[in-house]
Amino acid sequence: MKRNKSLFFLSIIxxxxxxxxxxxDVKAWVRDNIVNKVKNIISPEEQKxxxxxxxxxxxxxxxxxxxxxxxxxxxxEGGEQDTRPDYEKGDKKAEDGVGLMFSETIxxxxxxxxxxxxxxxxxxxxxASNETAKGKQVFAARKALKENGEWxxxxxxxxxxxxxxxxxxxxxxxxPSVIKGKFNLGSTEYHxxxxxxxxxxxxxxxxxxxxAVTNDLLGEWTRVGNAPILENPxxxxxxxxxxxxxxxxxxxxxxxxxxxxxxxxTLSGTRVKTADFSDLNHINxxxxxxxxxVAGLIGRDDSITSNAGFAIGLNGKLYYAGDGMxxxxxxxxxxxxEVAVANLDIIQEFDEEWTSIERLTGLNTMDDEKLGxxxxxxxxxxxxxxxxxxxxxxxxxxxxxxxxxxxGDAAYTGQLALHxxxxx
Numbered sequence: 001m002k003r004n005k006s007l008f009f010l011s012i013i014x015x016x017x018x019x020x021x022x023x024x025d026v027k028a029w030v031r032d033n034i035v036n037k038v039k040n041i042i043s044p045e046e047q048k049x050x051x052x053x054x055x056x057x058x059x060x061x062x063x064x065x066x067x068x069x070x071x072x073x074x075x076x077e078g079g080e081q082d083t084r085p086d087y088e089k090g091d092k093k094a095e096d097g098v099g100l101m102f103s104e105t106i107x108x109x110x111x112x113x114x115x116x117x118x119x120x121x122x123x124x125x126x127x128a129s130n131e132t133a134k135g136k137q138v139f140a141a142r143k144a145l146k147e148n149g150e151w152x153x154x155x156x157x158x159x160x161x162x163x164x165x166x167x168x169x170x171x172x173x174x175x176p177s178v179i180k181g182k183f184n185l186g187s188t189e190y191h192x193x194x195x196x197x198x199x200x201x202x203x204x205x206x207x208x209x210x211x212a213v214t215n216d217l218l219g220e221w222t223r224v225g226n227a228p229i230l231e232n233p234x235x236x237x238x239x240x241x242x243x244x245x246x247x248x249x250x251x252x253x254x255x256x257x258x259x260x261x262x263x264x265x266t267l268s269g270t271r272v273k274t275a276d277f278s279d280l281n282h283i284n285x286x287x288x289x290x291x292x293x294v295a296g297l298i299g300r301d302d303s304i305t306s307n308a309g310f311a312i313g314l315n316g317k318l319y320y321a322g323d324g325m326x327x328x329x330x331x332x333x334x335x336x337x338e339v340a341v342a343n344l345d346i347i348q349e350f351d352e353e354w355t356s357i358e359r360l361t362g363l364n365t366m367d368d369e370k371l372g373x374x375x376x377x378x379x380x381x382x383x384x385x386x387x388x389x390x391x392x393x394x395x396x397x398x399x400x401x402x403x404x405x406x407x408g409d410a411a412y413t414g415q416l417a418l419h420x421x422x423x424x
Contacts, residue, residue, distance in 0.1 A: 053194035061130075085156065086133060092422050098371055099417040101125070101399065102142070102153040107133030109414040111401035112175045115219070115382040121146040123382070124217045125196070125399075126176050127416060131158050132390075134412055137160065139176050139196070160212060160221040162198070169208050169228050170198030175378070180246045180385035181254055182273075183213055185224060185280040191215050193277055195245035195258060198228070206232050207241035209260055213280065224280050236264045244307045246380070248387035254278025257347070258285075259292075259310050270308055270322075272347050290347045296354035297322075297340055309380030309398075313391040318344045320354060321379035321398050334377040336361040337400060339421050358421050360398075371419065382418075396421040 064320050091106045113127035123144040131138045139160040144151045163170050175197040183190045190213035199207045208228035212221040232241030240263025248257045259272045270292045276284035297320075306323030324336030339357045346352035360371055381389055382397035387397055398421060403414040 039308070086317075087153065099419050101151075101416045101418050103415060104156070105130065105133075107412045109403070109412045110416050111403075111414040113399045113401070113416050114177045114380060115399050116178060116180070116385050117382055117399075118385060119338050123151065123197075125153070125218070125416075126159065126178055128174060128176070129156070130412075131161070132258070136162055137173060137202075139173060139221070142217060157218045157219075159214070159219065160194075160196075163223075168226070169200065170196075170223075171200050171211055173198045174201035175244050177246045177250045177380075179387050179399075181249050181252060181256070182240070183254055183277050184282055185213055185222070190222075192217060193247065193256075194221060194371075195247050195260075196244060196349070197243035199241070202315070205240060206237050207243040208232055209242045209245045209258075211277075211280065211283075213392070220377060224283075229283060229285055232261065239264050240268065244378075246310045246387075248310060248312055252386050257310075259308070261307055262352050291350065292351050293352065294354070295352075296342070296356060297338060298356050298359060307378055309378075311381040311383045311387055311389040311396075312344065313341075313389050314392055316343050316344055316368075317391075318346060318380060319389060319391075319396065321381055321400075323377050324359065325381070335375055337376050337379040337396060339396065357423065360419060371402075371417070373417065374404050375402055391423060394422065394424045396423065 087423045088105060092103065096385050100112075102110075104403055108130045110127055110129050113125050116126075118124065124141060125144060126139060126141045128137050129140040130374075131137070138158050140150055141157045141159045142153045142155070144153045146152075149216075160173065160176075162173050165171070173196055176194050177196070178192055178194045180192055182237055183193045192214050194212045194214075195209055195211055196212065197207050199205065209230040210228040211224035214221045215222060228242075230242040232239070240261070242260055242262050244261040246259040248259070249255065250257060254274055254277045256277055258275050259270060262268060271289040272292065273286040275286060311319045313319055318341065320340045320342070322338055322340075323334040324338055336359060338359045340354040341357060342352055342354045346354070360376060377400065379398050379400040382399060383389055396417050400417055400419065401414055401418055
């Protein structure tokens with residue numbers, strides 16, 4: 001065997017003209033130039049298997065499409081995964097106006113907020129939005145912390161979904177209002193109570209008002225019973241009904257005012273009832289109601305108020321933030337809202353009047369401050385957990401809803417904005 005190997009290398013030396021080289025040099029040359037290259041030669045069977053794998057790979061166009069989609073989801077360069085939630089991945093909404101609180105992308109309609117200020121550095125926002133792009137409306141919540149004088153809004157939590165029961169009164173839900181207190185349901189004491197508007201089909205007709213409770217503002221809410229506490233009678237089933245509820249606690253436990261809008265065939269306005277929600281198994285809701293006057297309001301030229309937010313000041317006065325009349329250039333759209341104040345007696349004495357503080361406008365060209373948004377609606381105050389505001393600070397904050405009426409996707413461009421009303 002050794003003799004055969006020697007003859008092999010001698011023949012290589014002679015054939016390639018490597019005379020004068022040591023045997024080790026010749027072996028190294030053979031290894032680098034012949035043996036290693038032979039190893040890379042594949043058999044016909046292996047070649048067929050590789051061709052089969054190539055046929056199964058996506059074409060250049062498909063690979064590009066997939067890479068683009070995956071790059072978009074994973075953050076593109078570097079292949080890092082995009083961990084943003086869906087409501088931050090889509091097309092951005094217009095930012096034409098001022099005071100934007102936070103923004104979710106087109107397809108997620110954000111509106112109808114109630115804001116609870118736990119302390120000077122912590123707030124909770126409960127509002128209407130969508131769980132998925134252009135999906136059914138749900139209630140969401142965000143916690144906000146003040147950092148270097150600015151509010152930073154944290155991630156979105158879904159806290160209440162519309163009922164999935166086809167016979168339920170709240171298969172569509174709107175307009176949450178939340179207060180803190182002590183509310184017993186079954187054998188559990190809850191710390192937060194929500195009143196909200198609902199109906200069966202998502203239209204603006206035949207609305208009712210119901211309740212829900214929780215002990216965690218970022219957690220899920222529990223419905224109070226299967227029926228609303230204010231039900232639109234069948235006689236007025238083609239009218240607005242009852243909606244836009246606003247709760248204000250007046251003993252920091254279970255007693256509260258319930259303000260709400262009503263709309264019947266020929267009448268509409270804002271009413272208020274007193275209620276004892278301490279025992280939600282047996283709610284004591286005032287049988288009668290008081291209807292609020294509009295005297296003194298410059299933002300309405302009719303005899304009604306509607307879609308309004310309320311708060312009680314530490315001075316014992318009642319503060320009002322309500323939609324203005326639609327602008328003539330955008331019929332059907334509320335393009336202003338007004339902030340006013342009155343003695344609390346206004347809920348008992350219809351001849352009391354409001355004192356207007358400020359009127360905010362969007363599209364119209366009146367002499368009031370313009371906010372730049374197309375539509376302004378559903379205003380409410382930033383309040384403490386019991387529905388109060390501290391007027392001694394010299395300012396009030398109003399959160400309101402707006403959307404781009406000129407957008408082809410207007411129904412999914414809603415945003416929440418914040419305005420500071422100076423009282424001095």
